[in-house]
Every structure is written in C-alpha cells, then in structure tokens.
Amino acid sequence: MNPQWPRRGLYAITPDDSDTGRLLARVEAVLRAGATWLQYRNKTADAALREHQAQLLQPLCRAFGVPLILNDDWRLAARICADGAHLGEDDGEIAAARAALPTGAILGASCYADLSLASSAAAAGADYVAFGAFFPSPTKPHARRATPGLLHDAASLGLPRVAIGGITPDNARPLVQSGADLIAVISGVFDTSDPAAAVRAYLSCFDEAPTP
Numbered sequence: 001m002n003p004q005w006p007r008r009g010l011y012a013i014t015p016d017d018s019d020t021g022r023l024l025a026r027v028e029a030v031l032r033a034g035a036t037w038l039q040y041r042n043k044t045a046d047a048a049l050r051e052h053q054a055q056l057l058q059p060l061c062r063a064f065g066v067p068l069i070l071n072d073d074w075r076l077a078a079r080i081c082a083d084g085a086h087l088g089e090d091d092g093e094i095a096a097a098r099a100a101l102p103t104g105a106i107l108g109a110s111c112y113a114d115l116s117l118a119s120s121a122a123a124a125g126a127d128y129v130a131f132g133a134f135f136p137s138p139t140k141p142h143a144r145r146a147t148p149g150l151l152h153d154a155a156s157l158g159l160p161r162v163a164i165g166g167i168t169p170d171n172a173r174p175l176v177q178s179g180a181d182l183i184a185v186i187s188g189v190f191d192t193s194d195p196a197a198a199v200r201a202y203l204s205c206f207d208e209a210p211t212p
C-alpha cells in the first residue's frame with residue numbers, strides 16, 4: 001500500500017444509488033467534509049453502470065486526495081486505475097489480486113469475526129484486514145457479529161484494522177479504543193440528513209480524550 005495514504009480515519013462506503021449524478025453529489029459532500037478513504041460498493045447495479053460510476057468517482061476522489069477502493073472486483077479496479085480493491089470470501093483470492101494489481105495498490109480483506117482469516121489474508125498480501133459486524137447493520141442485517149476484542153487481538157498482524165457494521169458516531173469510539181484504525185460506514189454517513197456533519201462526528205472519535 002502506497003505510504004502516502006493515511007491509515008486512520010473514516011472509510012466511507014457508497015450506498016447503492018442508480019442515479020449517478022446524485023451519487024457523485026453525495027460522495028463529493030462526504031469527501032469535502034474530510035472522509036479519509038472511499039469505497040465504491042454497489043450491489044444492485046449491472047456491470048456497465050458499476051464501471052461507469054467507478055470511472056466517474058476516480059477523478060473526484062483524486063481531486064480530494066482520497067483513495068478510491070472498489071468493492072468485489074479487482075479487475076475493474078485495475079482497469080479504471082482505482083487505488084485499490086476490497087475482497088470478501090466470495091470475491092476471489094487475495095494472492096491472485098495482489099499479483100495482478102500494481103505495486104502500491106491497496107488490497108483489503110473481509111475477515112468477519114475470524115482472526116485466522118485475517119492471518120491468511122495478511123500472509124497472502126492484504127494491506128488491511130476488516131472485521132465486523134460490530135453492531136446490527138441496517139445495510140446487512142444478517143452479517144455475522146464480531147466483538148471488539150478481535151481488534152485488539154489482530155494488532156499482532158501489524159496491518160491497519162478496519163471495523164465495519166452498524167457503526168454510528170455514538171458507538172464508534174470504543175472500537176477506536178480497541179484498536180480500529182479505520183471505521184467503515186455506509187448508512188451512518190449516507191442515510192442521514194446531514195452526511196457532512198456525520199463525517200465530522202466520526203472523525204472526532206479519533207481525537208484523543210481530553211486530559212482532565
């Protein structure tokens with residue numbers, strides 16, 4: 001992973017939105033408010049719309065100096081020169097993606113609630129490991145559940161740890177205190193009346209507690 005990218009902060013993930021103009025406007029507001037990383041995820045679009053939306057997000061993210069990571073599809077990430085890809089258990093081998101992506105690309109792996117998956121992903125060349133869901137997720141109600149101790153235990157891997165699943169500005173801080181480097185969020189950012197304010201609230205969870 002290119003050392004230019006920050007390793008701590010808010011990892012905003014796009015909601016499914018078939019209206020490309022609206023998606024770009026929503027993402028721009030979130031980038032302007034200071035989101036640290038962006039993942040393009042759209043589970044309902046067809047391949048043509050996914051490629052179109054990803055292609056338009058790339059210059060937008062570049063303008064804000066934010067890495068764009070594509071969900072599920074490292075080949076598309078390579079094709080549109082995205083900054084990385086995120087793979088889950090059904091999305092292909094980490095080692096194959098590592099070998100095919102350019103040097104410096106960000107490669108993330110879903111590890112659910114399983115430290116051994118994280119060890120394997122690290123050995124195969126992942127740049128970060130993601131655990132979740134830490135809370136009931138409006139986006140993925142049936143997601144397996146993880147506990148904060150996993151974030152602590154995964155420190156030994158020496159990779160950035162991402163926490164995901166039902167995270168709100170009100171429940172994020174204990175995850176950061178347990179070792180989460182990046183907090184990954186869909187609904188808590190995009191399904192709110194003021195996404196920019198939500199971004200700022202998440203980022204404040206990374207501030208050190210004031211000393212009394």
Ligand SMILES: Cc1ncc(COP(=O)(O)OP(=O)(O)O)c(N)n1
Nearest residue numbers: 071086087088089110130162164184
């Ligand atoms: C940062 C991050 N963590 C986990 C996931 C989930 O990936 P996956 O299990 O492949 O599920 P889908 O997102 O593809 O439905 C993620 N996308 N990003």
Ligand SMILES: Cc1nc(C(=O)O)sc1CCOP(=O)(O)O
Nearest residue numbers: 132133137139165166185186187
């Ligand atoms: C995409 C995804 N993966 C999860 C996992 O646990 O691996 S939870 C999740 C949904 C995250 O959306 P929200 O912030 O709206 O809960």
Ligand SMILES: [Mg+2]
Nearest residue numbers: 072087088091
């Ligand atoms: Mg996936």
